[in-house]
Amino acid sequence: AEDSAGAAGSGALDVLKRVFGYDAFRGRQEAVVEHVIGGGDAVVLMPTGGGKSLCYQIPALVRRGTGVVISPLIALMQDQVDALRALGVRAGFINSTLDFEERRVVEAEFLAGELDLLYLAPERLRLEATTALLARGEVALFAIDEAHCVAQWGHDFRPDYLGLAQLGERWPDVPRVALTATATRATHQEITERLGLAGARDFVASFDRPNIQYRIVPKNDPRKQLLRFLKEEHEGDAGIVYCLSRNGVEKTAEFLCREGVEAVPYHAGLDAGTRAAHQARFLREEGLVVVATIAFGMGIDKPDVRFVAHLDLPKSVEGYYQETGRAGRDGLPATAWLAYGLQDVVQQRKLLEGGEGDEAHQRRSRAHLDAMLALCETVSCRRARVLSYFGQEAGETCGNCDTCLTPPETWDGTVPAQKVLSTVVRLKRERGQKFGTGQIVDILLGRKTAKVIQFDHDALSVFGIGSDLAEAEWRTIVRQLLAQGLLEIEGEYGTLVLTDASAPVLRAEREVLLRKDARPPKAAARPKAK
Numbered sequence: 001a002e003d004s005a006g007a008a009g010s011g012a013l014d015v016l017k018r019v020f021g022y023d024a025f026r027g028r029q030e031a032v033v034e035h036v037i038g039g040g041d042a043v044v045l046m047p048t049g050g051g052k053s054l055c056y057q058i059p060a061l062v063r064r065g066t067g068v069v070i071s072p073l074i075a076l077m078q079d080q081v082d083a084l085r086a087l088g089v090r091a092g093f094i095n096s097t098l099d100f101e102e103r104r105v106v107e108a109e110f111l112a113g114e115l116d117l118l119y120l121a122p123e124r125l126r127l128e129a130t131t132a133l134l135a136r137g138e139v140a141l142f143a144i145d146e147a148h149c150v151a152q153w154g155h156d157f158r159p160d161y162l163g164l165a166q167l168g169e170r171w172p173d174v175p176r177v178a179l180t181a182t183a184t185r186a187t188h189q190e191i192t193e194r195l196g197l198a199g200a201r202d203f204v205a206s207f208d209r210p211n212i213q214y215r216i217v218p219k220n221d222p223r224k225q226l227l228r229f230l231k232e233e234h235e236g237d238a239g240i241v242y243c244l245s246r247n248g249v250e251k252t253a254e255f256l257c258r259e260g261v262e263a264v265p266y267h268a269g270l271d272a273g274t275r276a277a278h279q280a281r282f283l284r285e286e287g288l289v290v291v292a293t294i295a296f297g298m299g300i301d302k303p304d305v306r307f308v309a310h311l312d313l314p315k316s317v318e319g320y321y322q323e324t325g326r327a328g329r330d331g332l333p334a335t336a337w338l339a340y341g342l343q344d345v346v347q348q349r350k351l352l353e354g355g356e357g358d359e360a361h362q363r364r365s366r367a368h369l370d371a372m373l374a375l376c377e378t379v380s381c382r383r384a385r386v387l388s389y390f391g392q393e394a395g396e397t398c399g400n401c402d403t404c405l406t407p408p409e410t411w412d413g414t415v416p417a418q419k420v421l422s423t424v425v426r427l428k429r430e431r432g433q434k435f436g437t438g439q440i441v442d443i444l445l446g447r448k449t450a451k452v453i454q455f456d457h458d459a460l461s462v463f464g465i466g467s468d469l470a471e472a473e474w475r476t477i478v479r480q481l482l483a484q485g486l487l488e489i490e491g492e493y494g495t496l497v498l499t500d501a502s503a504p505v506l507r508a509e510r511e512v513l514l515r516k517d518a519r520p521p522k523a524a525a526r527p528k529a530k
């Protein structure tokens with residue numbers, strides 16, 4: 001870059017002030033910038049909104065040549081480049097949206113040394129034509145954005161990212177900086193290994209987002225609950241509502257509109273024009289709600305998103321953190337609200353069982369889901385849980401999550417837990433038959449349904465032993481037993497099975513502490529032992 005906006009001989013701080021108009025670096029930015037300017041490789045883990053872009057943009061301006069930025073977010077390249085040009089930075093991009101002539105112009109600019117930054121989609125680098133082009137020009141650095149896309153078991157895996165390891169072999173003298181907002185140890189390790197960055201220096205920022213309030217509520221009537229949350233706390237605010245399915249997205253968006261909340265749907269089933277229009281409205285308007293699948297949000301830089309709501313359970317704590325992290329980038333108070341119920345667990349497990357991937361993959365996915373469940377059911381600080389998941393220390397209480405603000409009451413649920421587990425044991429003896437939560441609850445409540453009579457379940461000793469609690473309470477208990485690993489769900493029918501941890505409970509060697517849901521079940525506090 002050197003002779004452009006950056007100006008020859010200018011230091012990093014000078015560029016920060018003159019080009020970007022900021023007074024000071026934030027957090028680890030300065031350390032990364034200095035390291036990369038000096039020619040070092042770097043792996044940068046920084047939360048969304050932490051300021052990752054400057055970590056490669058400034059070195060690209062200070063070093064000779066063009067900073068090549070690899071990003072999967074093709075839809076955002078035009079915006080990113082426009083924003084840089086507005087600051088006087090000479091930026092361009094090459095992706096599939098350019099026609100031949102447009103591409104030729106950008107290539108010529110690059111070869112003439114007239115670009116500070118060149119954005120490329122990862123699939124471009126598979127083409128020999130692209131690497132040949134880069135070899136003919138001068139590359140200041142490679143920035144690999146959204147580097148977690150190289151992680152094979154992550155939620156955003158892109159096969160093209162695997163090919164990026166060759167950059168280090170082909171351009172050993174060009175510094176590489178990999179950046180991501182995903183920070184589990186496993187992902188970090190995969191980035192380092194798969195991109196061949198063993199010699200890189202790691203820069204890990206704090207992942208705490210203190211202005212985001214974390215809240216997880218039991219789900220009973222999700223759309224109504226969402227509406228109440230919006231009306232009471234976020235009237236007129238911009239926000240994102242995540243649903244698992246396209247159908248859920250459509251229904252929820254329609255519901256909100258009917259109730260007078262301005263909302264638009266966003267999912268991969270909508271045509272590109274509609275998606276782009278809805279995204280543009282969200283970025284431009286002040287108080288629009290986007291109801292979306294997780295297809296929405298990656299790379300979206302809207303600082304004043306005041307809430308992120310989940311109507312379905314995210315598949316992992318990582319996903320939850322990424323999605324909620326889109327709230328409150330401006331540092332002002334924001335809410336992460338999640339409604340979660342037993343049906344979520346059953347549904348997610350079924351998806352896992354039916355899903356693709358080998359056994360190792362399924363095991364990993366289960367572990368991710370279990371960690372997410374544990375976060376939902378925890379009686380301690382949610383923030384501390386999330387941060388410890390990322391291997392970061394946190395205080396015991398944060399004062400800005402639901403469990404810190406109103407510590408959940410717990411109760412001794414050993415006896416009801418034993419009732420559920422013994423019912424599951426009894427059913428297991430019926431060879432070949434598979435029963436889910438519904439049947440267990442019917443038996444506990446002593447309901448003579450057709451299915452109960454068909455299998456003679458009214459003759460079981462456990463039939464009716466749970467009549468002291470209501471159906472909703474039993475479902476809450478099953479949900480918590482699942483989250484505590486005392487029960488497991490198997491197979492496509494959502495069959496409940498015992499785990500290794502169940503036996504001590506059945507033998508009364510272990511107590512089970514359950515949390516009362518927001519509205520504590522009345523009869524549940526002191527269940528009568530039988």
Ligand code: ADP
Pocket residue numbers: 022023024025026029046047048049050051052053054301
């Ligand atoms: P990330 O890519 O990590 O999500 P960005 O690079 O998009 O974050 O930066 C987030 C916001 O913070 C942007 O609006 C950016 O202009 C701003 N920002 C970044 N660094 C600084 C700084 N040193 N001083 C002030 N604002 C900054």
Ligand code: ZN
Pocket residue numbers: 380381382383384397398399400401402403404405
């Ligand atoms: Zn807390």
